[in-house]
Amino acid sequence: MASLLKIENLCVAVDDKLILxxxxxxxxxxxxxxxxxxxxxxxxxxxxxxxGHPKYEIVEGNxxxxxxxxxxxxxxxxxxxxxxxxxxxxxxxxxxxxxxFLRHAVSNVRNPNRKxxxxxxxxxxxxxxxxxxxEELGIDLEFARRYLNDGFSGGEKKRMEIxxxxxxxxxxxxxxxxDSGLDSDAVRFVSEAxxxxxxxxxxxVIITHHERxxxxxVPQQTHVMLAxxxxxxxxxxxxxxxxxxxxxxxxxxxxxxxxxxxxxTAARQPGAAVGARG
Amino acid sequence: MSTELKxxxxxxxxxxxxxxxxxxxxxxxVFTARKGLDRDIVAQISEMKxxxxxxxxxxxxALEIFxxxxxxxxxxxxxxxxxxxxxxxxxxxxSQEKSWDDVPEDIRKTYxxxxxxxxxxxxxxxxxxxxxxxxVYGSLQEDLAKQGVIFTDTDSALRxxxxxxxxxxxxxxxxGDNKFAALNSAVWSGGxxxxxxxxxxxxxxxxxxxxxxxxxxGQFERTLIIVDEGASVHYVEGCTAPTYSSESLHSAVVEIIxxxxxxxxxxxxxxxxxxxxxxxxxxxxxxxDSLMEWVDGNLGSRLTMKYPAIYLMEPGARGETLSIAFAGxxxxxxxxxxxxxxxxxxxxxxxxKSISKGGGRSSYRGLAKVVKGAASCKSNVVCDALxxxxxxxxxxxxxxxxxxxxxxxxxxxxxxxxxxxxxFYLMSRGxxxxxxxSMIVTGFIEPLVKELPMEYAVEMNKLIELQMxxxxx
Ligand SMILES: Nc1ncnc2c1ncn2[C@@H]1O[C@H](COP(=O)(O)OP(=O)(O)OP(=O)(O)O)[C@@H](O)[C@H]1O
Ligand SMILES: [Mg+2]
Numbered sequence: 234m235a236s237l238l239k240i241e242n243l244c245v246a247v248d249d250k251l252i253l254x255x256x257x258x259x260x261x262x263x264x265x266x267x268x269x270x271x272x273x274x275x276x277x278x279x280x281x282x283x284x285g286h287p288k289y290e291i292v293e294g295n296x297x298x299x300x301x302x303x304x305x306x307x308x309x310x311x312x313x314x315x316x317x318x319x320x321x322x323x324x325x326x327x328x329x330x331x332x333x334f335l336r337h338a339v340s341n342v343r344n345p346n347r348k349x350x351x352x353x354x355x356x357x358x359x360x361x362x363x364x365x366x367x368e369e370l371g372i373d374l375e376f377a378r379r380y381l382n383d384g385f386s387g388g389e390k391k392r393m394e395i396x397x398x399x400x401x402x403x404x405x406x407x408x409x410x411x412d413s414g415l416d417s418d419a420v421r422f423v424s425e426a427x428x429x430x431x432x433x434x435x436x437x438v439i440i441t442h443h444e445r446x447x448x449x450x451v452p453q454q455t456h457v458m459l460a461x462x463x464x465x466x467x468x469x470x471x472x473x474x475x476x477x478x479x480x481x482x483x484x485x486x487x488x489x490x491x492x493x494x495x496x497x498t499a500a501r502q503p504g505a506a507v508g509a510r511g
Numbered sequence: 512m513s514t515e516l517k518x519x520x521x522x523x524x525x526x527x528x529x530x531x532x533x534x535x536x537x538x539x540x541v542f543t544a545r546k547g548l549d550r551d552i553v554a555q556i557s558e559m560k561x562x563x564x565x566x567x568x569x570x571x572x573a574l575e576i577f578x579x580x581x582x583x584x585x586x587x588x589x590x591x592x593x594x595x596x597x598x599x600x601x602x603x604x605x606s607q608e609k610s611w612d613d614v615p616e617d618i619r620k621t622y623x624x625x626x627x628x629x630x631x632x633x634x635x636x637x638x639x640x641x642x643x644x645x646x647v648y649g650s651l652q653e654d655l656a657k658q659g660v661i662f663t664d665t666d667s668a669l670r671x672x673x674x675x676x677x678x679x680x681x682x683x684x685x686x687g688d689n690k691f692a693a694l695n696s697a698v699w700s701g702g703x704x705x706x707x708x709x710x711x712x713x714x715x716x717x718x719x720x721x722x723x724x725x726x727x728x729g730q731f732e733r734t735l736i737i738v739d740e741g742a743s744v745h746y747v748e749g750c751t752a753p754t755y756s757s758e759s760l761h762s763a764v765v766e767i768i769x770x771x772x773x774x775x776x777x778x779x780x781x782x783x784x785x786x787x788x789x790x791x792x793x794x795x796x797x798x799x800d801s802l803m804e805w806v807d808g809n810l811g812s813r814l815t816m817k818y819p820a821i822y823l824m825e826p827g828a829r830g831e832t833l834s835i836a837f838a839g840x841x842x843x844x845x846x847x848x849x850x851x852x853x854x855x856x857x858x859x860x861x862x863x864k865s866i867s868k869g870g871g872r873s874s875y876r877g878l879a880k881v882v883k884g885a886a887s888c889k890s891n892v893v894c895d896a897l898x899x900x901x902x903x904x905x906x907x908x909x910x911x912x913x914x915x916x917x918x919x920x921x922x923x924x925x926x927x928x929x930x931x932x933x934x935f936y937l938m939s940r941g942x943x944x945x946x947x948x949s950m951i952v953t954g955f956i957e958p959l960v961k962e963l964p965m966e967y968a969v970e971m972n973k974l975i976e977l978q979m980x981x982x983x984x
Contacts, residue, residue: 284939285939307943309944312940313941318939323936324933325933326933328953328956328958329957334940337946338937338942339941341940349945349946381954
């Protein structure tokens with residue numbers, strides 16, 4: 234049976250500021266979803282909250298996989314349950330080699346009961362697998378020995394995220410603007426790689442402002458976020474329409490939420506906040 | 512941090528669980544000097560060793576200097592160190608052993624648990640395993656001996672190579688240098704002696720293992736290395752110590768002479784148990800176009816005060832110090848480096864990385880000094896500290912003394928906390944919090960660890976992992 238990731242009335246605060254205000258979403262293993270919305274609408278926040286970032290506090294609602302709640306689980310436990318986030322801004326870990334890190338990660342995720350200090354997956358098998366995944370993604374093999382994201386270009390970092398996706402083979406992958414920062418050849422390469430990776434065992438939630446990823450990975454469902462809520466759902470045509478026409482139509486159809494968005498944007502302008510220091 | 516984690520962590524690195532905290536029955540020892548320090552003890556040590564009169568005088572003179580010098584009041588807290596409650600000499604077995612099989616059994620057992628035979632099997636040229644105050648086991652590859660290389664314990668060197676010994680002994684670090692150098696000069700025992708003749712390049716590391724075993728026993732090894740013109744050597748020393756409840760003192764002196772065009776690298780990893788005071792004086796003199804490198808890893812101990820120094824004596828000399836310190840609960844690592852530019856066109860570099868955790872404290876204390884006549888010198892200092900929790904502490908005390916202005920001195924220091932974003936990133940890939948933290952710490956020191964010989968690098972990473980297990984929260 235295909236697993237189900239269920240998000241119910243999710244409200245999330247960061248530094249005591251409420252960002253997500255009741256998000257509902259169901260993603261079934263094997264499906265492709267597009268998650269769109271203007272800048273600041275809460276897409277990355279949703280992604281972080283799903284993965285369990287400690288700063289993103291769930292104040293209400295529930296995240297569950299096949300009925301088991303994830304709310305209280307640490308990020309590593311969520312990863313072992315099959316969640317994966319390709320970061321919009323991948324983090325640099327100096328001194329940690331890509332291969333060492335990935336071998337550890339793969340060992341934990343494939344063997345969820347592995348205890349700290351227990352053996353890692355065999356070196357030879359791992360190397361072989363890593364090599365073929367890197368070749369498929371057009372990543373120079375030398376990157377396996379480089380320090381994780383250290384000195385990588387924007388595009389290289391994004392490819393490294395997809396390499397991790399390919400090695401970890403999650404049930405639910407959230408790709409946060411994986412296409413931004415990639416040149417057009419790279420977008421094509423990555424899009425094809427993702428479509429090869431996807432299948433009945435993997436669901437993909439594609440967060441994007443562009444259409445290229447969606448050309449190769451046609452979403453069954455498209456969701457549009459505005460001011461911390463999902464305001465519309467549709468199919469691939471909705472994604473296409475948003476790309477062509479922008480969000481004016483969405484804001485017009487949801488005036489109250491658009492007004493809220495307006496207010497929040499104004500509050501963030503320098504000098505607007507009460508007691509702001511000059 | 513949850514209580515559960517905290518307890519697990521305390522058990523992990525607490526005194527009771529110290530990894531190498533086993534020890535052998537003490538009554539097997541052949542000779543143990545009574546506790547305390549006075550002229551009689553020093554004379555007795557000299558007599559036991561059958562030393563020439565000049566060494567006995569040297570020791571007694573040093574003892575006077577020791578008594579006359581005040582305790583240093585900078586660095587770490589030495590107020591609980593009681594010099595009269597320490598054995599200054601313990602001889603574990605009668606004489607130098609010829610082969611591994613002849614080494615007394617409990618001693619062998621101890622070494623087995625430290626993995627020394629394995630290490631030897633691998634590729635060691637000569638293992639100088641110091642057990643207590645005397646070297647009980649040593650071997651040296653024949654081809655080295657054929658090339659005229661001397662690698663022996665310091666007591667044997669005094670006996671077998673008296674002229675060479677006397678020419679250099681105490682010339683780099685005179686007894687009057689500091690209180691602990693004076694103490695070592697009075698009661699020294701064991702240590703390594705290396706002489707590499709002109710032009711001889713040893714292309715594998717020479718290694719020694721040291722181990723304090725007896726309660727309240729100070730270990731005062733004395734190492735002297737002479738690298739003659741155009742020669743090169745890499746000496747490696749690693750330490751582990753068993754756990755005891757009362758204080759233990761380790762105060763070594765290491766003197767190195769690197770002659771023209773020669774190279775010397777001295778690598779140390781120390782992992783004393785949490786009750787040891789580790790007060791070490793290390794200094795090298797580097798002559799024309801030579802290269803001296805200290806690679807220094809300090810884990811464990813209650814207090815470490817150690818600032819390997821390099822005096823750049825002639826033009827073209829280069830000095831480099833790489834140091835890693837890890838301060839856990841109840842520990843203070845006061846470590847650093849000194850570079851003294853005594854000649855023009857000399858270069859030095861100091862890279863220091865420290866990690867403080869669970870209330871541990873690490874301080875970097877470094878000196879870059881350029882004397883009047885030393886034109887066009889360059890010195891570069893980079894020290895980075897990583898603090899793992901709010902109970903821990905890190906300080907930087909850089910001292911720069913320059914007597915001219917055509918020199919380039921760069922100093923960069925950074926202190927960082929372990930980053931939440933890095934932890935989250937790694938955890939989102941399935942690493943537990945402890946694994947993620949351990950990986951970040953390992954990465955932090957990797958630029959230095961990769962300079963270590965392979966098995967030490969592995970050991971270093973293992974030690975870090977062990978210190979990090981279940982420790983964050
Ligand atoms: N620490 C914080 N304190 C206050 N507001 C925050 C904090 N972190 C995020 N926000 C706000 O939360 C909102 C949602 O941000 P989020 O990054 O989720 O947007 P996004 O939809 O991913 O946008 P983009 O398309 O630009 O990536 C933004 O208004 C942002 O400024
Ligand atoms: Mg975003």
